[in-house]
Amino acid sequence: MKxxxxxxxxxxxxxxxxxxxxxxxxxxxxxxxxxxxxxVGGITDKLxxxxxxxxxxxxxxxxxxxxxxxxxxxxxxxxxxxxxxEVVKYVxxxxxxxxxxxxxxxxxxxLSPKTTDKLLSFGELLSSYIITETMxxxxxxxxxxxxxxxxxxxxxxxxxxxxxxxxxxxxxxxFKSANQDIxxxxxxxxxxxxxxxxxxxxGGSDFTAAxxxxxxKVIQLEIWTDVSGMFTxxxxxxxxxxxxxxxSYQEAMELSHFGAKVLYPPTVQPALDLNIPxxxxxxxxxxxxxxxxxxxxxxxxxxxxxxxxxxxxxxLLTLQGSGMVGIPGFSKRLFETLAQEKINIIFITQASxxxxxxxGIDNSDADKAKVAIDTAFENEISLHKIDPILIEDGLxxxxxxxDNMKNFxxxxxxxxxxxxxxxxxxxxxxxxxxxxxxxxVINNNDVKKALNVLHERFFxxxxxxxxxxxxxxxxxxxxxxxxxxxQHNFLKKKLKIDVRIAGMANSRKMIFNExxxxxxDWASQFHYAEKSSLQGFFNKVxxxxxxxxxxxxxxxxxxxxxxxxxxLKQSIAVVACNKIACxxxxxxxxxxxxxxxxxxxxxxxxxxxxxGLPIINxxxxxxxxxxxxxxxQAILSGSLNFVFNNFSDRTNFHDTVKRxxxxxxxxPDPRIDLSGxxxxxxxxxxxxxxxxxxxxxxxxxxxxxxxxxxNSKTVDDFYKxxxxxxxxxxxxxxxxxxxxxxxxxxxxxxNGKAKVGLREIPEGHPFYNLExxxxxxxFYTERYPEQPLIVKGAGAGADVxxxxxxxxxxxxxNK
Ligand code: ADP
Ligand code: ASP
Ligand code: MG
Numbered sequence: 001m002k003x004x005x006x007x008x009x010x011x012x013x014x015x016x017x018x019x020x021x022x023x024x025x026x027x028x029x030x031x032x033x034x035x036x037x038x039x040v041g042g043i044t045d046k047l048x049x050x051x052x053x054x055x056x057x058x059x060x061x062x063x064x065x066x067x068x069x070x071x072x073x074x075x076x077x078x079x080x081x082x083x084x085x086e087v088v089k090y091v092x093x094x095x096x097x098x099x100x101x102x103x104x105x106x107x108x109x110x111l112s113p114k115t116t117d118k119l120l121s122f123g124e125l126l127s128s129y130i131i132t133e134t135m136x137x138x139x140x141x142x143x144x145x146x147x148x149x150x151x152x153x154x155x156x157x158x159x160x161x162x163x164x165x166x167x168x169x170x171x172x173x174x175f176k177s178a179n180q181d182i183x184x185x186x187x188x189x190x191x192x193x194x195x196x197x198x199x200x201x202x203g204g205s206d207f208t209a210a211x212x213x214x215x216x217k218v219i220q221l222e223i224w225t226d227v228s229g230m231f232t233x234x235x236x237x238x239x240x241x242x243x244x245x246x247x248s249y250q251e252a253m254e255l256s257h258f259g260a261k262v263l264y265p266p267t268v269q270p271a272l273d274l275n276i277p278x279x280x281x282x283x284x285x286x287x288x289x290x291x292x293x294x295x296x297x298x299x300x301x302x303x304x305x306x307x308x309x310x311x312x313x314x315x316l317l318t319l320q321g322s323g324m325v326g327i328p329g330f331s332k333r334l335f336e337t338l339a340q341e342k343i344n345i346i347f348i349t350q351a352s353x354x355x356x357x358x359x360g361i362d363n364s365d366a367d368k369a370k371v372a373i374d375t376a377f378e379n380e381i382s383l384h385k386i387d388p389i390l391i392e393d394g395l396x397x398x399x400x401x402x403d404n405m406k407n408f409x410x411x412x413x414x415x416x417x418x419x420x421x422x423x424x425x426x427x428x429x430x431x432x433x434x435x436x437x438x439x440x441v442i443n444n445n446d447v448k449k450a451l452n453v454l455h456e457r458f459f460x461x462x463x464x465x466x467x468x469x470x471x472x473x474x475x476x477x478x479x480x481x482x483x484x485x486x487q488h489n490f491l492k493k494k495l496k497i498d499v500r501i502a503g504m505a506n507s508r509k510m511i512f513n514e515x516x517x518x519x520x521d522w523a524s525q526f527h528y529a530e531k532s533s534l535q536g537f538f539n540k541v542x543x544x545x546x547x548x549x550x551x552x553x554x555x556x557x558x559x560x561x562x563x564x565x566x567x568l569k570q571s572i573a574v575v576a577c578n579k580i581a582c583x584x585x586x587x588x589x590x591x592x593x594x595x596x597x598x599x600x601x602x603x604x605x606x607x608x609x610x611x612g613l614p615i616i617n618x619x620x621x622x623x624x625x626x627x628x629x630x631x632x633q634a635i636l637s638g639s640l641n642f643v644f645n646n647f648s649d650r651t652n653f654h655d656t657v658k659r660x661x662x663x664x665x666x667x668p669d670p671r672i673d674l675s676g677x678x679x680x681x682x683x684x685x686x687x688x689x690x691x692x693x694x695x696x697x698x699x700x701x702x703x704x705x706x707x708x709x710x711n712s713k714t715v716d717d718f719y720k721x722x723x724x725x726x727x728x729x730x731x732x733x734x735x736x737x738x739x740x741x742x743x744x745x746x747x748x749x750x751n752g753k754a755k756v757g758l759r760e761i762p763e764g765h766p767f768y769n770l771e772x773x774x775x776x777x778x779f780y781t782e783r784y785p786e787q788p789l790i791v792k793g794a795g796a797g798a799d800v801x802x803x804x805x806x807x808x809x810x811x812x813x814n815k
Contacts (some may be wrong), residue, residue, distance in 0.1 A: 012041030039123025323385025424572030638796030
């Protein structure tokens with residue numbers, strides 16, 4: 001004999017009921033089958049809602065009733081086209097009885113636990129009747145047996161306790177003489193010893209099935225539902241969760257107690273007592289393996305953590321005070337008080353100082369608990385021995401569960417560091433002595449993120465999802481998007497990094513998608529986008545609360561750079577090619593470095609110097625490995641290099657600068673490049689990376705421009721002065737030429753001092769032949785005293801800048 005239980009979603013429509021019937025027919029081929037059914041999907045909630053409306057004198061209860069009536073009538077119409085009058089009459093009479101009950105509740109303005117049970121029992125009674133009659137109409141040998149005639153309980157309404165002696169007797173007696181192939185039993189409903197209608201608690205149909213399975217010592221209990229087993233985490237919240245093949249009874253119990261709703265917690269015990277295996281299966285995908293819960297699990301050492309669960313809407317209560325220290329009996333009184341109020345404690349921690357005790361209960365019990373505890377400890381509170389109880393709500397518990405966790409070190413470390421890295425604040429921690437469970441209390445709105453990062457950490461070790469938010473969609477931004485699109489699959493496969501762009505903004509509009517923006521048509525999405533603002537962008541990134549979030553600044557805007565500290569404080573990494581933050585005041589630079597350290601969040605800006613060339617990275621590696629930099633000699637301006645490579649006595653300076661600007665090698669305002677300020681900022685950043693405490697004013701910048709050039713008010717004016725001062729530039733050229741030198745704009749950092757300026761570079765010097773818009777940096781160090789470590793290559797351009805940004809993003813992924 002087998003016991004199968006089908007949940008609400010499995011009997012939610014004619015289609016799924018047909019599927020249930022086909023499963024039952026197959027199962028009953030060679031043995032008798034008992035089938036426990038829930039109410040039609042969603043009906044229990046609807047009944048409760050109708051009852052509450054009626055109780056609060058809200059006439060909408062009538063419409064709520066009609067909706068319940070419609071669902072059931074529609075089911076019999078579809079399932080039993082040729083129905084006899086008796087069937088219709090039974091259903092109509094039952095619905096009439098329900099209607100009368102609701103009318104009564106409306107009149108007396110009351111909904112007691114006892115009446116609640118009566119009200120909710122209609123769900124299972126109707127569904128079991130309709131399913132049985134459908135089978136009979138198809139000549140299947142099925143009968144219904146009302147569980148209220150089998151399961152006996154006490155009078156603890158809404159969650160009655162089973163009286164097993166009587167219950168087991170009833171079940172055994174009935175099934176001894178039952179002849180039908182299939183017996184349909186309504187789950188959840190029961191009857192007290194005094195004959196009152198009771199229920200086993202929300203989700204209790206699973207328990208009904210377990211009780212019957214145990215009473216009859218069947219060979220297997222099957223729980224059929226809408227998912228293919230007990231998953232590694234709630235599949236509705238974690239897309240990558242997958243079914244766990246095997247679980248021990250203890251693991252299953254722990255998972256269900258800590259929120260894996262797929263199994264009602266008390267279900268496991270009766271099966272465990274008799275060693276009856278439980279299978280969890282999917283009604284719509286019966287071919288899938290599902291989960292087996294038994295005592296014979298193979299030791300799967302792969303992951304000591306079997307599942308991650310969550311219970312939402314928890315309130316955390318803290319009882320504290322110096323009067324608690326060393327005085328026995330506080331906890332006992334506290335828990336007795338809660339027990340008297342029938343408040344279930346889900347979570348407890350106590351610091352070893354005994355100065356405070358902290359416990360988690362359902363939000364809805366919080367007020368009741370406060371009143372009861374403050375009353376029970378009134379005396380101690382008035383003597384200031386303890387404080388009035390503290391309540392924090394809006395919290396959730398998340399838990400890692402697995403039998404084998406105790407044999408592995410460092411699991412809690414991994415759990416908490418993963419949460420910490422993602423800025424998930426932990427309010428309290430508990431670990432059972434069995435080490436089968438490590439739980440933490442966090443904010444409700446962090447649950448989805450927490451489950452996903454933990455799932456990634458413990459079950460998908462391999463892929464790490466990065467959520468990128470880009471501000472500034474110009475040339476470089478577009479190139480970065482192209483590169484991410486192109487490399488997406490490769491990165492996922494080779495580096496196990498899943499890079500998604502979850503938000504983008506230009507100065508006018510911004511778009512977001514928490515599942516990643518579709519990169520094939522991102523541009524068209526801007527048409528319907530919301531107006532952008534830096535505050536709005538920040539708020540949205542924080543609200544989305546996605547794991548491994550990275551803010552990427554591809555602007556040259558000071559306003560944007562002012563937001564970095566806010567992002568870092570939310571543990572959101574910052575990647576910037578904007579160099580304003582790193583070359584602004586030292587205090588600000590230092591503050592950002594410190595935030596990055598204290599929030600353990602990356603702040604990367606490799607592209608601040610030499611675009612995609614690994615200059616900052618190389619310097620950081622030299623310093624980190626203990627080398628000492630004695631000097632840095634560099635050409636750091638692609639624009640100036642381009643200008644001086646093309647300027648000669650056969651061209652003129654004005655036209656050469658114009659051309660550089662036209663080809664995109666200068667800033668929109670070429671004065672920033674030609675004045676040397678851009679190079680000064682870059683050498684300043686390198687000096688700071690080397691440990692130098694410096695401001696931009698400390699950099700010796702002797703300009704090769706004339707007073708008139710420097711004093712020009714606008715870009716147009718500037719060009720005019722360049723034309724007027726052509727002779728000055730020709731003189732610079734001629735001087736270099738006579739010495740057989742090239743003009744190069746050089747930055748130098750030596751003995752803690754930095755300077756930038758135009759120099760005449762002799763033939764043979766590594767700078768002499770530097771072409772086009774290339775950059776070169778020579779690091780002279782203790783380990784490279786004569787032959788410097790040289791980094792050289794294209795130092796400007798959208799493509800290489802984008803790839804530098806991309807490299808920073810991937811670096812975060814590899815961390
Ligand atoms: P039924 O109506 O069949 O009793 P339930 O709604 O009670 O179904 O339980 C199934 C639901 O449990 C799933 O749809 C899923 O949303 C939820 N659930 C939560 N945690 C888990 C988990 N770890 N594994 C599977 N399902 C889970
Ligand atoms: N119908 C009841 C509920 O929704 C019992 C069950 O489905 O297990 O809680
Ligand atoms: Mg259920």
